Amino acid sequence: MKLNRRDFMRFSASAAALTLLPLSGCARALRTQASPRVVVIGGGYAGATAAKYLRMWSAGRIEVVVIEPKPSFISCPLSNLVLGGSKTLADLTFGYDGLQQHGIQLVQDTVTAIDPLARKLQLTRGELPYDKLVIAPGVDFIYDSLPVLDNAEAQQQVPHAWKAGPQTVLLQQQLAAMPDGGVFVMSVPKAPYRCPPGPYERVCQVASYFSQHKPKAKIIVLDANPEITSKKALFAKVWAELYAGMIDYRPNSQLTEVDVAAREVKTEFETVSADVLNIIPPQRAGKVAQLVGAANVDKRWCEVDFLSYASKVVPDTYIIGDSVSAALPKSAHMATSQARVCASAILATLAGQEPDPQPVFANTCYSFVNARMAMHVAHVYRYDLDKKIMLPAEGGGVSVQPSEQEGQYAYAWAQNIWSDVLT
Amino acid sequence: MLLRLTVLGLFYAPLLAVAGPDHVTTLAASCAACHGTNGNSVGGTPVLAGLDASHFRKQMQDFKSGVRPSTVMQRHAKGLTDAEIDGLALFFSQQPRRPASLPTHPR
Missing domain, CATH: 3.50.50.60 (FAD/NAD(P)-binding domain)
Incomplete structure (x- = not known):
C-alpha cells in the first residue's frame, strides 16, 4: 500500500476523531477505562519502535497514536551512501502503512503545546488527551554560535x-x-x-x-x-x-x-x-522536548530514569532516542533499544507492576567505507544498580578491519531494522 | 496524589491481565535490529525464531569463547550472562516462524 491522497485524508479523519474526544477529567476517565492511550511524538526509529512494541506486547489493548509531521519515514542510517552514489534517497524512504496495520493511529501534524499536568497536547488541528506521553523528537540544531x-x-x-x-x-x-x-x-x-x-x-x-x-x-x-x-x-x-x-x-x-x-x-x-x-551544527534535544521542559541538562538534553526512560522532570512523559542525556551513542539501534525498554516499562506500569529492575540491550553500528565494505562498533549495555545508568558490558568493541562481509551484514542490519520498526 | 494513583489503578484494571514483557523478552527484542521482529529475519542474517534451544545456546557459547570465529556476534555473546543466553535460547525456540517483510516505498 502506498501513501496517497486517501491516506492523508485518513490522517485528517483520525485527527478529527481524536479531537472530538471530551476533555473533562470525568469524560477522560471513561475513555481511559476502555483502554489507556499512549501518544508518541515522532515517527523516527525510536518513536515508531515504541509504538509498534506497545501495540504488539499489549496484544492491542493499548491505544497508540503517533504524531509525525512528515508523510513518510526517511532513514538516516545509510543516507551517507547517497553521497557516495550507491543509494538514492528513494531507497531509504518508506511509508507508515505497516504501523497502521498494527492498529496504530498516525496523525500527520505538529505539536504546538503540551500540558503535562492535564495530560493533553495541542496540535495545529486540535487537542489530544493522553495517559502516557512518549517523546522521540530526534535532534534540533543550535545556531547560537553561527x-x-x-x-x-x-x-x-x-x-x-x-x-x-x-x-x-x-x-x-x-x-x-x-x-x-x-x-x-x-x-x-x-x-x-x-x-x-x-x-x-x-x-x-x-x-x-x-x-x-x-x-x-x-x-x-x-x-x-x-x-x-x-x-x-x-x-x-x-x-x-x-x-x-x-x-x-x-x-x-x-x-x-x-x-x-x-x-x-x-x-x-x-x-x-x-x-x-x-556544516554539521551542534545539537540538542528535539524541539518538542524543549517545548515540554524535558531538556533539563544544560538546556540541551533530557535526563531520564534508565529503567523506564521516564523524564526526571516532567510527569507521565518518557523520552527516547537522540534527545536522551546519556553516555550512550546516539544511534538508530540505540534509539530502538531504548524504545523497547520504554515500551516494556510503560506496559508494566499500566499493569501495576515494577519495570524490569536491570534492563540489558545491544547496540550495533556499521559504517560504510565505500559502496561495499563496512566496519562495526558493537556493545551490550547493562543497567548498573549503583550508578543507575546503562554501562557497556565486557566484550564490546570494533572491527579488526572493514570488509565486504561486514558490508553485507550492514545491509542486513538496515533491512531487518526497517522491517522491525515499520512492519 | 495517592487518590489519583488509586483511581488510575482502577481504570487500568483490564490491563492487569496482560503482564508487561519480562527481562528476557525485552532483551530479545534488542536482537531485532539484525535478526528481525521475534527473530524472523528478512534475510542476510539467521532466522532465530523456532531455532532449537540447545543449538542456539551452543552457538552463543561458541561465539562467547571464540571457538566459533565471528565479526560482530562475539561482541554480543560476551556481554550476556549464561542465564541470559539460556533465556534467549528458550525465548527464540518458542517463537513461531513468520514471513518477514520490508516496508514499502511510497510512490
Whole structure:
C-alpha cells in the first residue's frame, strides 16, 4: 500500500476523531477505562519502535497514536551512501502503512503545546488527551554560535545534511556539480551529536565518490573535537590506505565564523575556503522536548530514569532516542533499544507492576567505507544498580578491519531494522 | 496524589491481565535490529525464531569463547550472562516462524 491522497485524508479523519474526544477529567476517565492511550511524538526509529512494541506486547489493548509531521519515514542510517552514489534517497524512504496495520493511529501534524499536568497536547488541528506521553523528537540544531546559518536560504547554500531528506540530496547535487580539483570542507560539531561515526563515514563516502569521478578533489575535515570521536583507528587507516592524499583532517577546529556567499569559514587558527561547504551544527534535544521542559541538562538534553526512560522532570512523559542525556551513542539501534525498554516499562506500569529492575540491550553500528565494505562498533549495555545508568558490558568493541562481509551484514542490519520498526 | 494513583489503578484494571514483557523478552527484542521482529529475519542474517534451544545456546557459547570465529556476534555473546543466553535460547525456540517483510516505498 502506498501513501496517497486517501491516506492523508485518513490522517485528517483520525485527527478529527481524536479531537472530538471530551476533555473533562470525568469524560477522560471513561475513555481511559476502555483502554489507556499512549501518544508518541515522532515517527523516527525510536518513536515508531515504541509504538509498534506497545501495540504488539499489549496484544492491542493499548491505544497508540503517533504524531509525525512528515508523510513518510526517511532513514538516516545509510543516507551517507547517497553521497557516495550507491543509494538514492528513494531507497531509504518508506511509508507508515505497516504501523497502521498494527492498529496504530498516525496523525500527520505538529505539536504546538503540551500540558503535562492535564495530560493533553495541542496540535495545529486540535487537542489530544493522553495517559502516557512518549517523546522521540530526534535532534534540533543550535545556531547560537553561527546565527547566519539559522535560515532556510543559508542552508540551501551550506547544507547540514544531518537529517536525511532534501538536505541529503542537496549536498549530493552540490558534490556532483563541483569541479574536479575542488575542495569539500566538512565541519564536525563537538560531541555529543547524532551518530558519532557519521561524519567520518561521510568523509569516506565523499572520498569514494571523488576517487571515481573527481580524483583531483580534496577533503578538509574541520573537527571541533580533539580527535575522531568513533572508530578512530579504523577511519584513520581507511583514509590513509583507501583514500591516500585526499583527506586533510584538522582536529580542535571549531568554527567561529561563516561567510555563506563566499563559502568560507574561520576557526580560531585559520580561514578555509570551500567549493562545497557542509556544516554539521551542534545539537540538542528535539524541539518538542524543549517545548515540554524535558531538556533539563544544560538546556540541551533530557535526563531520564534508565529503567523506564521516564523524564526526571516532567510527569507521565518518557523520552527516547537522540534527545536522551546519556553516555550512550546516539544511534538508530540505540534509539530502538531504548524504545523497547520504554515500551516494556510503560506496559508494566499500566499493569501495576515494577519495570524490569536491570534492563540489558545491544547496540550495533556499521559504517560504510565505500559502496561495499563496512566496519562495526558493537556493545551490550547493562543497567548498573549503583550508578543507575546503562554501562557497556565486557566484550564490546570494533572491527579488526572493514570488509565486504561486514558490508553485507550492514545491509542486513538496515533491512531487518526497517522491517522491525515499520512492519 | 495517592487518590489519583488509586483511581488510575482502577481504570487500568483490564490491563492487569496482560503482564508487561519480562527481562528476557525485552532483551530479545534488542536482537531485532539484525535478526528481525521475534527473530524472523528478512534475510542476510539467521532466522532465530523456532531455532532449537540447545543449538542456539551452543552457538552463543561458541561465539562467547571464540571457538566459533565471528565479526560482530562475539561482541554480543560476551556481554550476556549464561542465564541470559539460556533465556534467549528458550525465548527464540518458542517463537513461531513468520514471513518477514520490508516496508514499502511510497510512490
